[in-house]
Amino acid sequence: MKENYIVEMLNIRKEFPGVVANDDITIQLKQGEILALLGENGAGKSTLMSILFGLFHLDKGIIKVKGKEVRISDPNDANNLGIGMVHQHFQLVHNFTVTENIILGMEGSKVLKIKEASKKIKQISTQYGLDIDPDKKIEDISVGMQQRVEILKMLYRNAEVLIFDEPTAVLTPQEIIDLIQIMRNLIAEGKSIILITHKLKEIKAVADRCTVIRRGKVIGTVNVKETSEAKMAEMMVGREVTFTVDKEASNPGKVILEIKNLSVLNTQKTLGLKDFSLAVRAGEIVGLAGVDGNGQTELVEAITGLRKVESGSILLNDKDLSHVSIRERHESGLSHIPEDRHKHGLVLEFTIAENMVLKEFYHAPFSKNGFLNPEEIKKHADKIISLFDVRSGKGNATLAKNLSGGNQQKAIVGREVSSNPEFLIAVQPTRGLDVGAIEYIHKRLIEQRDSGKAVLLVSLELDEILDLSDRIAVINHGELIDLVEAGETNENEVGLMMAGIKRGEGQ
Numbered sequence: 486m487k488e489n490y491i492v493e494m495l496n497i498r499k500e501f502p503g504v505v506a507n508d509d510i511t512i513q514l515k516q517g518e519i520l521a522l523l524g525e526n527g528a529g530k531s532t533l534m535s536i537l538f539g540l541f542h543l544d545k546g547i548i549k550v551k552g553k554e555v556r557i558s559d560p561n562d563a564n565n566l567g568i569g570m571v572h573q574h575f576q577l578v579h580n581f582t583v584t585e586n587i588i589l590g591m592e593g594s595k596v597l598k599i600k601e602a603s604k605k606i607k608q609i610s611t612q613y614g615l616d617i618d619p620d621k622k623i624e625d626i627s628v629g630m631q632q633r634v635e636i637l638k639m640l641y642r643n644a645e646v647l648i649f650d651e652p653t654a655v656l657t658p659q660e661i662i663d664l665i666q667i668m669r670n671l672i673a674e675g676k677s678i679i680l681i682t683h684k685l686k687e688i689k690a691v692a693d694r695c696t697v698i699r700r701g702k703v704i705g706t707v708n709v710k711e712t713s714e715a716k717m718a719e720m721m722v723g724r725e726v727t728f729t730v731d732k733e734a735s736n737p738g739k740v741i742l743e744i745k746n747l748s749v750l751n752t753q754k755t756l757g758l759k760d761f762s763l764a765v766r767a768g769e770i771v772g773l774a775g776v777d778g779n780g781q782t783e784l785v786e787a788i789t790g791l792r793k794v795e796s797g798s799i800l801l802n803d804k805d806l807s808h809v810s811i812r813e814r815h816e817s818g819l820s821h822i823p824e825d826r827h828k829h830g831l832v833l834e835f836t837i838a839e840n841m842v843l844k845e846f847y848h849a850p851f852s853k854n855g856f857l858n859p860e861e862i863k864k865h866a867d868k869i870i871s872l873f874d875v876r877s878g879k880g881n882a883t884l885a886k887n888l889s890g891g892n893q894q895k896a897i898v899g900r901e902v903s904s905n906p907e908f909l910i911a912v913q914p915t916r917g918l919d920v921g922a923i924e925y926i927h928k929r930l931i932e933q934r935d936s937g938k939a940v941l942l943v944s945l946e947l948d949e950i951l952d953l954s955d956r957i958a959v960i961n962h963g964e965l966i967d968l969v970e971a972g973e974t975n976e977n978e979v980g981l982m983m984a985g986i987k988r989g990e991g992q
């Protein structure tokens with residue numbers, strides 16, 4: 486029997502300088518299904534979908550829509566063929582309303598009456614359970630709602646095939662549940678969906694079939710119901726993936742980092758961190774658990790020197806760092822894997838080589854008599870690239886912006902660890918990464934612990950905190966709620982503490 490495919494991409498090839506992003510890829514989307522596109526960072530998923538949406542041109546291959554070969558030269562062609570895409574980074578004008586954003590760029594939009602558009606938007610919103618107010622400004626609605634505006638934009642243009650590129654990366658757990666429901670509504674109304682994700686749980690929750698891509702090639706297409714998460718993970722990374730972190734019991738030594746009665750202002754100029762005390766010893770990982778926005782940022786920025794300390798102190802090996810420069814902190818043995826890879830981690834327009842010496846370039850062997858030594862700088866980068874498996878097209882000359890997220894993070898971890906710090910603060914070290922990269926980064930953090938470093942792990946992922954930490958500190962409203970041995974607590978208890986309920990309190 487001939488399958489009823491709505492979109493087929495056959496034998497697609499796309500090269501970028503030094504990388505074959507798509508190598509003979511074939512995917513077929515059935516009418517009315519959710520097809521997941523699974524692959525590690527840099528596997529080629531966004532490239533493939535950008536070709537389908539007309540943002541990139543293919544080097545080789547054929548695209549068919551409803552069995553007919555088509556040419557897609559730009560997003561307009563894609564729209565006309567009923568193909569819409571929600572990008573990883575939304576493309577909305579912040580001081581425009583929902584309606585203005587949706588009709589923006591559409592032909593005839595000048596004569597189109599805002600009122601009529603607004604009415605149609607309301608109707609679509611109700612039909613698909615989107616719950617959107619067309620008159621609100623984008624800057625006044627949540628990220629989850631902004632994503633729904635992007636969905637509405639596709640539906641307004643009568644898209645039948647909807648592409649979602651990593652849609653849940655920016656969402657809270659509740660928003661993810663809502664989005665999954667919206668996808669089901671879309672399918673019930675006759676749409677077809679391609680969902681890019683590296684989260685196996687989500688694929689299990691909504692997708693019918695899953696095509697796995699690794700390093701630009703299709704590994705296989707599976708029926709999701711009949712395939713385990715472990716099997717899909719293995720197809721994705723090319724080897725078995727352990728979901729639990731293997732580690733020996735810790736063997737903590739002396740206190741390396743000591744935070745004493747620390748108070749720090751937040752951006753509203755009230756106390757974001759209040760009288761906070763915590764010690765991290767050599768050879769242990771202390772995890773800081775908490776709901777986003779409970780003082781973690783203030784603590785991290787105070788420790789790393791990005792924010793002023795109001796009162797209290799931060800000691801590293803008994804040396805007071807509370808008011809010294811970022812450079813002096815680094816030279817005293819502090820390393821920092823920052824939350825925002827792009828703002829504080831890497832200079833995106835610099836090469837990997839340059840990025841690997843951002844904090845060290847001014848001294849030997851990278852500089853001599855005020856002159857940089859490019860050979861030593863490249864050698865240093867090559868060592869990190871091979872030790873930390875940083876994959877890129879042009880080795881140490883690759884610009885940081887051309888690395889995938891996972892490889893950017895491996896490079897940062899490599900740089901921070903290679904300075905051989907005594908204290909390492911890792912903030913959301915695996916956010917947005919796929920399982921292979923997460924496993925890799927977790928192993929490196931445990932290695933740091935086992936080599937006697939003091940590690941403070943700040944993460945919004947409770948699973949990550951529970952898997953990696955030896956002790957868990959819980960923060961709520963800027964205060965330390967409790968500090969417990971990881972082996973003596975569980976998800977429920979830490980969850981309660983995150984809500985501000987101390988151990989033994991409540992029931």
Ligand SMILES: Nc1ncnc2c1ncn2[C@@H]1O[C@H](COP(=O)(O)OP(=O)(O)O)[C@@H](O)[C@H]1O
Nearest residue numbers: 501504506526527528529530531532887888889
């Ligand atoms: N505009 C571009 N220029 C050069 N290389 C690119 C560009 N976009 C993507 N790449 C490279 O192509 C490969 C695939 O990237 P991408 O499709 O973004 O992967 P994914 O979405 O699966 O994470 C990566 O090696 C990436 O560095």
Ligand SMILES: [Mg+2]
Nearest residue numbers: 530531532650
């Ligand atoms: Mg991508």
